[in-house]
Amino acid sequence: MSEQAPASKKARLDPEASRQYSEHQYLRELAEWVIRAGGYISDKLELYKDEKNGFSARIASGDAGESGSIGEGPLTLVSCPTSLVFSLASPSPSFPSSFLECPSLSTHAKACFHLSQHLLLKERGQFWPYIRLLPETFDTPLYFSDDEMERLAGTNLGAGDVALRKHLWMEEWEAGRKLLGEDGNAESARDYTWELYLRAATIYTSRSFPSKLVGIGATIFTDKNSSILDGADFPVLIPLVDLLNHKPNTKIIWEPTSTSFSLRTPENLVAGSQVFNNYGPKGNEELLMGYGFAIPENPTDSLAMKFTISPRGQAAEIWEQRKLKQAWKEVFHLTKSADVDQEKGPTPALEEDWPEAFIDLFRILVANESEIDDLENGDPNATPVSIRNELAVALGLKAAINQKLVSLRNYDLSMTSPATSYRERIADIYRKGQEDIVVSKIKKLNSFLESYARDSVLGLSQYLEDNADLAQRLDRCPIPVEEIEGEDGPFYEEIVAKQELVFIIALLRESLNIERTDNHSSGSQTFWNAFVSALYNTPGMSFDDFAKLNDILDDESEGIYGAIADYCNSVDEGHTQGFISQEVNSLHISWAWGLVRTKCISIGEETFLTL
Numbered sequence: 148m149s150e151q152a153p154a155s156k157k158a159r160l161d162p163e164a165s166r167q168y169s170e171h172q173y174l175r176e177l178a179e180w181v182i183r184a185g186g187y188i189s190d191k192l193e194l195y196k197d198e199k200n201g202f203s204a205r206i207a208s209g210d211a212g213e214s215g216s217i218g219e220g221p222l223t224l225v226s227c228p229t230s231l232v233f234s235l236a237s238p239s240p241s242f243p244s245s246f247l248e249c250p251s252l253s254t255h256a257k258a259c260f261h262l263s264q265h266l267l268l269k270e271r272g273q274f275w276p277y278i279r280l281l282p283e284t285f286d287t288p289l290y291f292s293d294d295e296m297e298r299l300a301g302t303n304l305g306a307g308d309v310a311l312r313k314h315l316w317m318e319e320w321e322a323g324r325k326l327l328g329e330d331g332n333a334e335s336a337r338d339y340t341w342e343l344y345l346r347a348a349t350i351y352t353s354r355s356f357p358s359k360l361v362g363i364g365a366t367i368f369t370d371k372n373s374s375i376l377d378g379a380d381f382p383v384l385i386p387l388v389d390l391l392n393h394k395p396n397t398k399i400i401w402e403p404t405s406t407s408f409s410l411r412t413p414e415n416l417v418a419g420s421q422v423f424n425n426y427g428p429k430g431n432e433e434l435l436m437g438y439g440f441a442i443p444e445n446p447t448d449s450l451a452m453k454f455t456i457s458p459r460g461q462a463a464e465i466w467e468q469r470k471l472k473q474a475w476k477e478v479f480h481l482t483k484s485a486d487v488d489q490e491k492g493p494t495p496a497l498e499e500d501w502p503e504a505f506i507d508l509f510r511i512l513v514a515n516e517s518e519i520d521d522l523e524n525g526d527p528n529a530t531p532v533s534i535r536n537e538l539a540v541a542l543g544l545k546a547a548i549n550q551k552l553v554s555l556r557n558y559d560l561s562m563t564s565p566a567t568s569y570r571e572r573i574a575d576i577y578r579k580g581q582e583d584i585v586v587s588k589i590k591k592l593n594s595f596l597e598s599y600a601r602d603s604v605l606g607l608s609q610y611l612e613d614n615a616d617l618a619q620r621l622d623r624c625p626i627p628v629e630e631i632e633g634e635d636g637p638f639y640e641e642i643v644a645k646q647e648l649v650f651i652i653a654l655l656r657e658s659l660n661i662e663r664t665d666n667h668s669s670g671s672q673t674f675w676n677a678f679v680s681a682l683y684n685t686p687g688m689s690f691d692d693f694a695k696l697n698d699i700l701d702d703e704s705e706g707i708y709g710a711i712a713d714y715c716n717s718v719d720e721g722h723t724q725g726f727i728s729q730e731v732n733s734l735h736i737s738w739a740w741g742l743v744r745t746k747c748i749s750i751g752e753e754t755f756l757t758l
């Protein structure tokens with residue numbers, strides 16, 4: 148049965164009776180203060196101080212039914228009246244309107260100074276029963292010593308995010324203090340120390356709610372009766388409600404009304420167990436940075452990936468037309484990939500495991516000239532762009548994420564010097580979570596590359612292995628060189644890279660002699676069948692189509708193409724008619740070389756021809 152939200156009459160408890168809510172005097176007084184103002188705490192709830200997680204709430208053990216559970220939900224756990232919600236909308240005892248209205252001072256800075264004021268006021272402030280329970284210090288990285296920061300090296304937080312936040316907050320603090328001093332409050336401005344500002348700012352990151360979410364009005368009238376904060380979102384503190392700790396995936400109902408904010412649970416809680424809130428699907432990076440804790444095996448963990456490269460030239464024009472550009476963000480949060488399915492089904496698309504817009508930009512960034520031309524002249528939103536392109540995306544992602552893994556592992560101290568403090572432990576938990584995500588992503592990419600590449604890619608070494616006679620002949624005939632003018636005199640360079648040359652010859656052998664298409668190199672029959680059929684089914688791609696349009700080559704190309712053609716013929720010496728049933732000429736080379744450049748991709752030492 149659902150419990151009704153408390154009537155104010157019922158809520159006005161005798162302070163004696165409210166003792167049951169806690170054995171801790173300040174917690175008890177906090178409860179009395181909230182209840183007196185019209186708030187509520189379920190009488191099934193007990194507030195206590197947990198050595199590990201600070202103040203917490205649990206179901207009182209006296210409330211166990213026979214099964215140990217407290218009956219059916221939803222149950223209102225706690226409720227705080229709007230009059231006790233602390234925010235910039237609560238009266239500020241003495242800040243001048245010039246301070247609160249200053250357009251160059253951020254809302255965040257104003258909120259931090261406002262809270263600092265109440266921290267300084269102590270018992271003279273109207274929120275004292277709440278303020279005195281707020282933590283003095285935190286385990287967020289801004290409180291870490293240099294040694295403790297070393298534990299974060301190689302992670303996003305170690306790489307500058309912490310330093311950046313400190314810098315931003317310090318700038319806000321300096322600006323606010325200057326403003327206070329200018330108003331003739333130089334003496335009191337000195338009370339607003341950096342330590343106090345840091346404490347106030349961290350109280351907000353670790354326990355505030357956004358004003359818009361809880362429906363707190365954003366219009367404040369200052370002493371000049373002008374309004375500030377119109378439409379702005381600002382952090383609010385909700386006494387009592389903010390005592391609950393976080394547990395991922397906890398079912399909890401946040402219930403804002405015009406007069407109160409309540410937490411209700413639909414779960415059937417067990418007597419003696421801690422009652423949790425759910426701060427949202429936060430990863431350990433956010434929990435550590437904002438709250439000073441991290442959760443082992445956090446099911447809502449994520450890895451933030453920033454993208455700082457942007458496409459240029461034609462690629463930038465294509466990107467402008469891509470629909471997914473709308474979903475572009477500067478930072479993407481990657482989550483852990485599901486385990487690779489052992490039974491290989493159809494190859495999953497990359498966007499099933501990665502943010503779509505992230506994959507889409509990558510496709511444009513790695514597109515080669517011919518792919519960009521295809522997008523420009525065809526559908527600019529085509530996906531996948533080509534098999535070559537999709538493989539290049541997967542490989543690019545693997546290289547980028549592998550870099551993360553290297554830096555996470557390079558600085559990992561957890562094996563050589565096990566954590567001895569809480570801060571070191573949470574830093575290690577955070578690093579381990581980041582590493583788990585990266586490893587799962589690499590596994591998934593490997594499986595993608597394996598299945599995607601199975602029949603759509605041919606490796607150079609595989610081809611040479613299948614054609615040992617060609618490999619031997621190539622070794623016997625060195626590739627011709629050309630003379631190049633350098634700063635220190637002329638030097639010599641092979642006219643074509645060996646990988647390209649092998650694939651030029653392969654293309655001529657396997658594709659040109661169309662009558663022999665069912666007699667491809669052993670071992671790669673499936674690939675060549677698919678390749679040749681794609682070639683002859685795409686207008687303009689076959690040699691015949693190409694020759695019709697390009698019967699004359701310019702002189703410069705003619706020289707190099709002719710030299711490569713001579714080389715091919717010499718490699719094939721003694722095997723007349725075994726090559727392409729005719730002499731290879733420069734037009735053949737021009738066609739095959741163009742195809743190789745469009746369809747090949749290099750991965751480390753290996754080069755692949757793709758469908």
Ligand SMILES: C[S@@+](CC[C@H](N)C(=O)[O-])C[C@H]1O[C@@H](n2cnc3c(N)ncnc32)[C@H](O)[C@@H]1O
Binds near residue numbers: 199203389393439441
């Ligand atoms: C909204 S407050 C919760 C009340 C808090 N325990 C207190 O003492 O006031 C958030 C803070 O509680 C602690 N906390 C919350 N959930 C936690 C968890 N699952 N593990 C460790 N600490 C937690 C962290 O110190 C965090 O900054």
